[in-house]
Amino acid sequence: MGKVIEVKHLKKSFGKNQILTDISMVLHRGENLAVLGKSGTGKSVMIKCIVRLIEADEGEIWVKEQNVSELDVDTLNEMRKKVGYLFQGGALYDSMTVRENLEFPVRRTQVFKNKAEVKDLVEEALDHVGLLDAINKMPAELSGGMKKRVGLARTLILKPEIILYDEPTTGLDPVTAGEISELILHVREKYNTSSIIITHDMKCARMTADRLKLMADGKFYVEGTFQELSESDDKNVSAYFT
Amino acid sequence: MKIKSKIPASLEAFFSEVGDILIFTGQVIWQFFTSPFEYKELVRQGYYIGNKTLPLIFVTAFIMGLVLTLQSRPVLVEFGAQALLPGMISVSIVREIGPVITALLCAGKVSSGIGAELGAMKVTEQLDAMEVSGVKPLNYVVATRVLASTMLIPVLVVIADAIGMLGSFFAVTMSDKISLILFLSQAFDTLNFSDVIPATIKSFFFGFFIGLIGCYKGYHTQRGTESVGLAANSAVVTASLVIFIIDLLAVQLTQLTDRL
Numbered sequence: 251m252g253k254v255i256e257v258k259h260l261k262k263s264f265g266k267n268q269i270l271t272d273i274s275m276v277l278h279r280g281e282n283l284a285v286l287g288k289s290g291t292g293k294s295v296m297i298k299c300i301v302r303l304i305e306a307d308e309g310e311i312w313v314k315e316q317n318v319s320e321l322d323v324d325t326l327n328e329m330r331k332k333v334g335y336l337f338q339g340g341a342l343y344d345s346m347t348v349r350e351n352l353e354f355p356v357r358r359t360q361v362f363k364n365k366a367e368v369k370d371l372v373e374e375a376l377d378h379v380g381l382l383d384a385i386n387k388m389p390a391e392l393s394g395g396m397k398k399r400v401g402l403a404r405t406l407i408l409k410p411e412i413i414l415y416d417e418p419t420t421g422l423d424p425v426t427a428g429e430i431s432e433l434i435l436h437v438r439e440k441y442n443t444s445s446i447i448i449t450h451d452m453k454c455a456r457m458t459a460d461r462l463k464l465m466a467d468g469k470f471y472v473e474g475t476f477q478e479l480s481e482s483d484d485k486n487v488s489a490y491f492t
Numbered sequence: 493m494k495i496k497s498k499i500p501a502s503l504e505a506f507f508s509e510v511g512d513i514l515i516f517t518g519q520v521i522w523q524f525f526t527s528p529f530e531y532k533e534l535v536r537q538g539y540y541i542g543n544k545t546l547p548l549i550f551v552t553a554f555i556m557g558l559v560l561t562l563q564s565r566p567v568l569v570e571f572g573a574q575a576l577l578p579g580m581i582s583v584s585i586v587r588e589i590g591p592v593i594t595a596l597l598c599a600g601k602v603s604s605g606i607g608a609e610l611g612a613m614k615v616t617e618q619l620d621a622m623e624v625s626g627v628k629p630l631n632y633v634v635a636t637r638v639l640a641s642t643m644l645i646p647v648l649v650v651i652a653d654a655i656g657m658l659g660s661f662f663a664v665t666m667s668d669k670i671s672l673i674l675f676l677s678q679a680f681d682t683l684n685f686s687d688v689i690p691a692t693i694k695s696f697f698f699g700f701f702i703g704l705i706g707c708y709k710g711y712h713t714q715r716g717t718e719s720v721g722l723a724a725n726s727a728v729v730t731a732s733l734v735i736f737i738i739d740l741l742a743v744q745l746t747q748l749t750d751r752l
Contacts, residue, residue, distance in 0.1 A: 302626050327626040334624075341621035344612070355625035358528070358632070401621075408625065 497722030557659025607727030610710025641703025
C-alpha cells in the first residue's frame with residue numbers, strides 16, 4: 251500500500267506551551283486510521299498542520315508526495331482540494347442554505363461550470379448522506395448529526411482522496427454516532443478514500459478504523475489494531491477500553 | 493534582547509497590532525485586484541450595509557439638522573443674521589457633521605456587525621472550512637465587505653447630508669416663512685467645491701477603515717464565544733477612534749491645500 255500522508259518529527263508550540271513534541275506517522279492508501287488521546291493532546295492540531303491551517307514549527311508533512319510546508323498558495327489550494335476535512339461542528343456557512351453550502355466549493359473551484367451538472371453533484375452528495383430532503387434548509391434548522399452529514403457531503407462533493415475527520419461523533423447520541431460511523435465506512439467504499447479519524451469514541455474507532463494510534467504528551471504512545479490495543483497490559487492504553 | 497526588555501509589554505503589543513493591521517491592509521488591497529472577484533457577494537454586502545443603516549441614518553440625520561438649526565438660530569437672531577442660517581448649516585453638515593456622524597453610526601452598526609459575523613465564522617471554523625476547500629476567505633469574505641463599505645458609506649453620507657438639510661429646513665419653517673427652494677438656494681450658494689470634495693474623499697477613507705477594522709477584529713478573533721463579543725466591541729471602539737484621526741488629518745490637509 252502506498253503512502254498518502256507521511257508526517258516526520260512534527261513539532262508545534264503555542265507560546266511556551268508545546269503541543270506536539272515529536273509526531274511521526276504514515277497513512278496508507280485506502281486505510282482508515284483512528285487517532286485517540288485525551289483532550290488537549292494535540293490531535294486536532296496535528297490534522298490542521300497537515301492541511302496547513304496551522305503552520306508547523308518543525309518537521310515535514312508529505313501529502314501525496316508533496317511537501318506541504320514548501321507549497322506556494324496556489325499549489326496548496328490544489329492540494330487541499332484532494333484532502334477533505336470534516337470539522338467538529340460541521341462548520342456550515344450560516345448565511346447559506348444547505349444547497350448553497352454544497353455549491354459554494356464547487357463553484358469556487360470552477361471545475362464544473364454547468365449549472366445542471368452542479369445541481370446533480372449537490373443532489374448526489376446529499377443523497378449519499380441521506381439528507382436530500384434538507385436541501386433548502388438553513389444550517390440553523392439542522393440538528394448536530396445533520397450538520398455533520400451536510401459537512402461530510404460538502405467535503406465529498408470535491409471528490410477528495412483523503413478525508414480528515416475531526417471528532418465526527420462528538421456531541422451526538424449513540425444512535426446518530428453509530429450512523430455517522432457507518433457513513434464513514436460507506437464513504438471509504440464508495441469514494442475509495444483514505445482517512446484519519448480523530449475521536450474519543452471507542453465504538454466509532456472499533457467500527458471504522460483499520461489501525462489505531464494513541465497520542466499522549468504531544469507524541470504517539472502506541473499503535474495497533476483495535477484488538478491488539480484492547481488486549482494491552484499497559485494501564486495507559488487499557489484505560490481507553492474499559 | 494536588551495532593547496526588547498526595555499519596551500513595556502503594552503507598547504510592544506500596540507506596535508505589534510499596528511504592524512498586523514498594516515500587513516492585513518496590504519493583503520486586503522491585493523485581493524481587490526485578484527481574481528476571482530465575488531461581484532455577487534459585493535452586491536449582497538452593499539445591500540446589507542445600506543439596508544442595515546439607512547433607517548438609522550434617516551432618523552439621526554433629520555434630528556441632527558433640526559437640533560443644529562434650533563440651537564444656532566437664537567445666536568444668529570441676536571445679531572440679526574438669521575438669513576445666514578441655511579448657509580451656515582449646510583457648511584457644517586456637508587463639511588463635518590454629516591460625514592462624521594454617518595461614519596460613527598456605521599462604526600457602531602456596520603463595523604461591529606462585520607466584527608461579530610467574522611468572529612462567529614472564525615469560532616465555528618467556517619473560515620477554516622473555506623480555506624481547506626481551496627477558497628481564500630480574504631478574497632471572498634474580507635475584500636467584498638471592505639469594498640462594499642468603502643463604496644456605500646460615501647453614498648450614505650450624501651443621503652445623511654440631504655436629510656440633515658431637510659431637518660434644518662423643517663426647524664427654520666417653525667419660526668420663519670421660507671420656501672424650500674429659497675432655503676436650498678441660500679444653502680448651496682455658501683457651499684464651495686472645497687467644502688464638498690474633501691468631505692467626499694474622507695468619506696471613502698471612513699468607509700474603507702470601518703470595513704477593514706471590522707474584518708480585522710473578526711478575522712483575528714481568538715477561540716471562544718466570549719471573544720466574538722469582544723471583537724465586535726473592539727471593532728466599534730477602534731473604528732470610532734480611527735474616524736476621528738482621519739477627520740483630524742483631513743482638516744489639516746484641507747487647510748494646508750487651501751493655503752497653497
